[in-house]
């Protein structure tokens with residue numbers, strides 16, 4: 581259910597950007613990076629986006645989601661490792677708790693692709 | 702023919718909410734208010750802990766509550782018995798409070814009360830361990846509750862919430878004798894995800910651990926406010 585809210589948040593952010601554009605171009609694709617260590621479930625987000633953008637300025641936009649895995653860094657071992665989501669987060673070598681997260685926290689709009697109305701040559 | 706242009710944005714998906722949360726926090730700071738965001742799965746004991754907190758601390762601190770209970774006014778009514786301002790936010794079907802809802806709550810609050818008179822605003826979030834962790838509302842600290850009835854593995858399954866918490870309150874410890882649950886295992890699982898977290902085990906039933914929790918709350922309230930109250 582929270583993907584509905586995430587989509588709302590996404591649309592608010594995109595609308596802010598879009599309205600600041602002098603030409604208000606038709607958005608064709610929206611690229612997101614969604615980390616594994618976030619509350620967002622990509623499939624649900626994809627679905628929510630399709631439903632909620634109907635009859636809006638994003639009606640014809642396609643959502644492209646790139647997922648990033650959870651990667652932690654152990655300072656003791658000076659090594660990156662991949663925690664087993666849902667099971668274990670400590671360093672597999674020295675058992676130190678998960679400290680730095682190097683990847684997996686992303687919730688980012690990377691790029692927007694839009695068409696420009698160009699005059700034929 | 703048309704041309705495709707890449708617009709590199711690099712904007713956080715929660716940008717709009719984050720901006721709203723920062724705005725709320727700026728108001729809290731200006732008013733000298735500390736804000737706590739209390740989160741847990743449904744029924745972990747948020748409202749009961751709030752009741753105990755109000756009963757113990759309203760003598761020395763001016764407290765208001767923003768109640769994000771999903772559907773009813775029931776929880777808000779329970780808290781109003783303690784003669785504190787309680788703003789109930791009707792979240793409808795929303796699964797978390799967001800910054801805009803809390804801003805609305807603050808607006809309501811500031812119509813009937815002078816916000817500079819308050820020391821502490823406690824927000825009871827919607828019972829949900831998933832997205833409230835990502836939607837800041839302007840709080841100075843995140844309080845996560847975990848009932849021992851939820852089992853030892855819960856922190857591992859909902860790591861985002863427990864990673865973000867400043868303090869973890871383990872609730873209903875009076876039920877430990879009836880459950881096959883190891884308190885130290887729960888603590889170890891949380892620390893694996895969040896080594897810095899403060900952990901306080903309480904029972905609202907027996908009162909065990911509540912003093913430690915009250916001390917934490919007192920310490921969280923801005924020192925200048927405590928000084929001004931004396």
Ligand SMILES: Nc1nc2c(ncn2[C@@H]2O[C@H](COP(=O)(O)OP(=O)(O)OP(=O)(O)O)[C@@H](O)[C@H]2O)c(=O)[nH]1
Pocket residue numbers: 741742743744745746747748749750770776827828872873874875876903904905906907
């Ligand atoms: N045995 C025991 N029961 C408790 C304790 N704290 C709360 N409860 C019970 O747990 C139930 C839920 O408590 P609430 O305080 O309403 O929980 P909540 O987190 O506010 O619930 P929602 O707002 O619905 O998500 C109630 O029946 C409480 O009486 C405790 O320390 N010990």
Ligand SMILES: [Mg+2]
Pocket residue numbers: 747748749770776825
């Ligand atoms: Mg409640």
Ligand SMILES: [Zn+2]
Pocket residue numbers: 581582583585795796797832833
């Ligand atoms: Zn939500």
Ligand SMILES: [Zn+2]
Pocket residue numbers: 654655656657658671672673674675676
């Ligand atoms: Zn290590």
Ligand SMILES: [Zn+2]
Pocket residue numbers: 724728
């Ligand atoms: Zn304002």
